[in-house]
Amino acid sequence: MDVKPGAVAAGGDAAAGLISSPNWITSRLDDLVNWSRANSLWPMPFFPACCAIEFMATAASRYDISRFGMERLGYTPRQADVLICAGRVPFKLAPMLRRIWDQMPQPKWCISVGACASSGGIFDTYAMVQGIDAIIPVDVYIPGCPPRPEGILYGIMLLQKKIKGESILDPTLRVEQLPDERGMFLRPAAVDELSEPFGNSVHQTRSA
Amino acid sequence: MNGASPNPSAAALQARFGGAIVGASVSCGDTIVVVARERAHEILRWLKETPGEAYDYLVDVTAVEYRDRERPLEVVYQLWSLPRRVFLRLKVELPKQEPLAVDSVVDLWRGADWLEREVYDMFGIAFRGHPDLRRILMWDGYAEGHPLRKDFPLRGRFSRAEQVRQALTKTPEAHHSVEELAVAEAFQQLSNDARQKLERAGGPGGA
Amino acid sequence: MGEKRTLELELATPGVDAEGRPIRVPLGVAEGRRAAAPDLRSELMLINIGPQHPATHGVLRLVVELDGEVVSRVIPHIGYLHSGFEKLGEYRHYNQIIPLTDRTDYLAAPSNNVALALAAEKLMGITITPRCTVLRVIACEMSRIMSHLVWAGTTAIDLGAFTVFLWAWQPREGIYDLLEEWCGARLTTSLTRVGGMMADVPEGWTARLRTWLQGLPKTLDEVDTMLARNGIWLGRTQDIGVVSAEEAVNRSLSGPMLRASGVAYDVRKDRPYLGYETYDFEVPIGEHGDVYDRYLVRMEEMRQSVKILHQALDRLPEGPVNAEDPRVILPPKHRAMSDMEAMIYHFKQVMEGVSAPVGEAYMAVESPKGELGNYFVSDGTAKPVRWRIRPPSFINLQALPFMAQGHLLSDLIAINASVDIVMGEIDR
Ligand code: SF4
Numbered sequence: 100m101d102v103k104p105g106a107v108a109a110g111g112d113a114a115a116g117l118i119s120s121p122n123w124i125t126s127r128l129d130d131l132v133n134w135s136r137a138n139s140l141w142p143m144p145f146f147p148a149c150c151a152i153e154f155m156a157t158a159a160s161r162y163d164i165s166r167f168g169m170e171r172l173g174y175t176p177r178q179a180d181v182l183i184c185a186g187r188v189p190f191k192l193a194p195m196l197r198r199i200w201d202q203m204p205q206p207k208w209c210i211s212v213g214a215c216a217s218s219g220g221i222f223d224t225y226a227m228v229q230g231i232d233a234i235i236p237v238d239v240y241i242p243g244c245p246p247r248p249e250g251i252l253y254g255i256m257l258l259q260k261k262i263k264g265e266s267i268l269d270p271t272l273r274v275e276q277l278p279d280e281r282g283m284f285l286r287p288a289a290v291d292e293l294s295e296p297f298g299n300s301v302h303q304t305r306s307a
Numbered sequence: 308m309n310g311a312s313p314n315p316s317a318a319a320l321q322a323r324f325g326g327a328i329v330g331a332s333v334s335c336g337d338t339i340v341v342v343a344r345e346r347a348h349e350i351l352r353w354l355k356e357t358p359g360e361a362y363d364y365l366v367d368v369t370a371v372e373y374r375d376r377e378r379p380l381e382v383v384y385q386l387w388s389l390p391r392r393v394f395l396r397l398k399v400e401l402p403k404q405e406p407l408a409v410d411s412v413v414d415l416w417r418g419a420d421w422l423e424r425e426v427y428d429m430f431g432i433a434f435r436g437h438p439d440l441r442r443i444l445m446w447d448g449y450a451e452g453h454p455l456r457k458d459f460p461l462r463g464r465f466s467r468a469e470q471v472r473q474a475l476t477k478t479p480e481a482h483h484s485v486e487e488l489a490v491a492e493a494f495q496q497l498s499n500d501a502r503q504k505l506e507r508a509g510g511p512g513g514a
Numbered sequence: 515m516g517e518k519r520t521l522e523l524e525l526a527t528p529g530v531d532a533e534g535r536p537i538r539v540p541l542g543v544a545e546g547r548r549a550a551a552p553d554l555r556s557e558l559m560l561i562n563i564g565p566q567h568p569a570t571h572g573v574l575r576l577v578v579e580l581d582g583e584v585v586s587r588v589i590p591h592i593g594y595l596h597s598g599f600e601k602l603g604e605y606r607h608y609n610q611i612i613p614l615t616d617r618t619d620y621l622a623a624p625s626n627n628v629a630l631a632l633a634a635e636k637l638m639g640i641t642i643t644p645r646c647t648v649l650r651v652i653a654c655e656m657s658r659i660m661s662h663l664v665w666a667g668t669t670a671i672d673l674g675a676f677t678v679f680l681w682a683w684q685p686r687e688g689i690y691d692l693l694e695e696w697c698g699a700r701l702t703t704s705l706t707r708v709g710g711m712m713a714d715v716p717e718g719w720t721a722r723l724r725t726w727l728q729g730l731p732k733t734l735d736e737v738d739t740m741l742a743r744n745g746i747w748l749g750r751t752q753d754i755g756v757v758s759a760e761e762a763v764n765r766s767l768s769g770p771m772l773r774a775s776g777v778a779y780d781v782r783k784d785r786p787y788l789g790y791e792t793y794d795f796e797v798p799i800g801e802h803g804d805v806y807d808r809y810l811v812r813m814e815e816m817r818q819s820v821k822i823l824h825q826a827l828d829r830l831p832e833g834p835v836n837a838e839d840p841r842v843i844l845p846p847k848h849r850a851m852s853d854m855e856a857m858i859y860h861f862k863q864v865m866e867g868v869s870a871p872v873g874e875a876y877m878a879v880e881s882p883k884g885e886l887g888n889y890f891v892s893d894g895t896a897k898p899v900r901w902r903i904r905p906p907s908f909i910n911l912q913a914l915p916f917m918a919q920g921h922l923l924s925d926l927i928a929i930n931a932s933v934d935i936v937m938g939e940i941d942r
Pocket of ligand 1: 150214221243
């Protein structure tokens with residue numbers, strides 16, 4: 100937590116110069132709420148494929164995700180704040196992902212770990228969703244195939260940063276996205292555009 | 308490479324089944340025997356149960372479609388004899404003009420169950436006598452076809468938006484398990500809204 | 515092992531036999547419960563586990579029919595991770611398929627890389643160099659250890675012991691470091707190329723591998739201390755999910771699943787590749803075919819892998835890692851830049867790929883999960899007509915309904931864990 104003079108003043112060493120008594124605290128409510136939200140994120144792990152193994156490494160001995168207040172991997176969407184989608188999401192799995200997202204209470208965020216979750220990765224095939232942003236809104240994309248644990252931790256820190264910039268008074272932030280009459284969350288043209296192949300995959304899969 | 312001597316089982320099959328053996332060859336050291344579709348099951352049983360052959364371990368069942376559209380599809384059985392340590396590949400050709408079907412070998416090897424379901428799912432080849440021939444990797448009601456066929460485009464037949472829409476509008480329950488959940492029998496006892504939900508999903512109530 | 519731990523052990527242990535193996539506690543409990551169940555029979559209950567569930571090791575979905583707490587039927591549903599590997603392979607050159615194999619069984623990527631390269635080499639008739647052969651053995655055995663370590667850790671979590679996971683992950687991080695040094699990636703290694711390796715091991719790497727190998731048996735002993743004689747572990751694994759030898763063969767099980775049932779089928783011994791016949795190692799065989807025997811088999815396999823790794827390091831010859839074959843091996847960069855002929859080879863390989871002769875090849879290796887086969891059919895072009903993976907855990911998982919029938923719901927989790935599934939390989 101970075102203490103901004105004037106914004107947050109708490110009893111203790113950090114604010115010793117600003118206040119006379121340790122028994123009171125002044126802060127913008129936003130900062131307080133965001134600070135507590137950002138530092139006690141309860142992840143909902145959605146772990147279909149290989150990236151999950153790197154996430155496990157992040158949670159295990161060496162990288163120790165509990166330093167970020169995130170070691171409580173919930174496995175129940177109803178008690179989670181951040182959906183971590185680590186791995187590829189085929190169409191067959193898409194409704195489950197959406198359902199889990201719908202079951203999570205607000206406020207909620209989503210981290211997409213790895214190339215597959217973010218863009219379909221090397222799997223530009225008939226079976227794969229080309230990026231989960233066609234199904235659920237994503238806050239942080241972590242690149243890599245798989246991202247290194249350091250990358251995952253950096254993504255988590257980015258999300259914390261993003262949360263700290265939010266305002267609890269902003270009504271647009273916590274609106275639930277509802278499906279349109281076609282059952283989709285984005286316009287079809289937008290989905291098509293998001294799913295366009297890019298980079299190498301164009302060459303590699305179109306040359307046959 | 309093709310100089311390796313063929314597995315003696317090929318000659319034994321030729322002697323025993325004669326006309327049912329369409330051909331035998333060696334590729335990369337492995338013997339391949341192509342057999343007539345109608346007698347494939349009988350031949351596989353013979354290979355499994357004859358003491359001198361003893362191909363008791365079914366390694367794999369799969370299928371091949373060639374880029375040449377004229378060539379028939381092939382169902383491929385990879386066999387291994389645990390006591391004799393010999394490998395044999397058996398093939399059945401399925402011309403495209405005829406219905407793509409072959410007898411199931413689940414009664415010989417329980418292990419063939421999912422393998423045959425996968426071939427059915429990916430190639431549309433039916434296995435006669437299979438106890439539970441359903442799609443296994445794609446979901447029931449997958450509308451685009453059989454993905455590993457050569458006329459199936461790599462990205463599927465539909466646009467990405469349509470694929471996402473179809474995936475999202477499937478409720479997870481509707482994917483395949485309604486019958487297995489034995490709801491079919493209990494359907495009438497269900498609550499009204501559960502029944503309606505099933506009907507919308509195309510479950511047993513709708514059928 | 516410290517004194518104190520041994521003391522605690524004695525309290526929990528039912529004892530060991532002359533060879534130091536734990537004596538089995540007779541478990542009438544499961545039998546008794548099964549017999550008691552019919553009295554309570556009223557209505558079957560259906561529950562759905564997965565596809566998003568921590569104990570299904572990925573996105574497996576199990577529909578379970580319960581009679582009280584006894585499983586009367588399990589129906590596994592798979593395909594939630596179907597990504598179209600085999601179709602994608604038909605659009606790629608043989609070397610371009612190697613990165614795909616990383617992502618099938620992602621717990622043990624190097625052995626998949628080796629399996630694919632061996633199949634492509636069999637198809638093209640390429641002989642690899644002695645150094646490459648030994649390096650591949652090292653890669654295969656390292657992946658066996660890293661896969662079994664995760665297996666031990668996650669299975670222990672499923673049965674309520676978290677410590678093993680943390681302990682098992684320590685040496686795995688060591689392997690990650692070694693692999694990273696070798697090829698730059700921790701998980702998705704793409705270690706091999708058709709006809710060779712993507713790189714030789716760096717300076718001093720073998721010494722570091724040896725150091726790491728020295729530490730591993732200690733970890734294995736620690737894990738054994740925690741589990742092998744732990745009363746809870748014994749109670750939850752012995753006589754659970756029993757498969758007889760005939761059933762195991764009939765259901766085409768392979769790997770530790772098959773060997774725990776007492777069938778001594780190991781591709782390394784029965785259809786040797788990479789010169790495995792010249793290494794001195796044992797294939798551990800179980801006798802009861804239950805979850806506990808699968809655990810013992812896997813633990814022993816890791817010890818045997820350590821043995822093989824030591825032998826491989828001892829014999830690792832000097833010399834090139836890539837075959838002397840300009841058709842498949844890229845010329846060194848400096849030659850491609852200065853020598854016309856080398857440049858043409860470079861250009862042809864990169865643009866057209868390496869074409870394989872007309873034919874087909876099936877090549878099996880003993881991956882940590884079982885017999886991993888790659889089946890290529892070629893029509894003479896640079897891209898296979900068909901690339902088929904024989905997925906060991908797909909076929910092993912098939913036996914789950916059979917194994918779980920009549921057991922308690924909580925045993926279902928143990929049985930499922932004992933199969934050692936990786937959804938990436940099952941669904942492909
Ligand atoms: S991004 Fe790479 S490592 Fe992650 S799930 Fe996709 S293929 Fe696997």
